[in-house]
Amino acid sequence: MSEWKPATYPSVSPYLVCEHAENIIEFLEQVFEATLVRRFDRPDGSLMHAEVRIDDSIVMIGGGAAGQVSAGTHVHVYVRDAQAVYERALQQGAESVQAPGRKRADDDFRGGFRDAAGTTWWVATQ
8 A cells, every 4th residue: 555645546647637627527427437536626616626537547637727728638646755756857857837735625745847748747645
């Protein structure tokens, strides 16, 4: 058992940031029999973040803010030390997206960076 990630989560999860997140959740439920694991809404009730389980995997889904179109590729990775991984990424030329910290009402310490190919990586330690 890992102390740095939830016991029932894989280390790596795709993260879909999309304009019509509600439709994507319904699509995953209908097509893959996905089940909603957790959801965080914005103050206006719109989806900010959701996680669905498909078999032994988690797909994370971020709802685009008003006027935001679907974003490029995102990958979420649970690591032993999110701060250290974030700092190594910046040393290797990655662009900071979000400095590590606790941003939501969950147990994760999380930060993000974008690599040279445009992929946004979110690293977290529980």
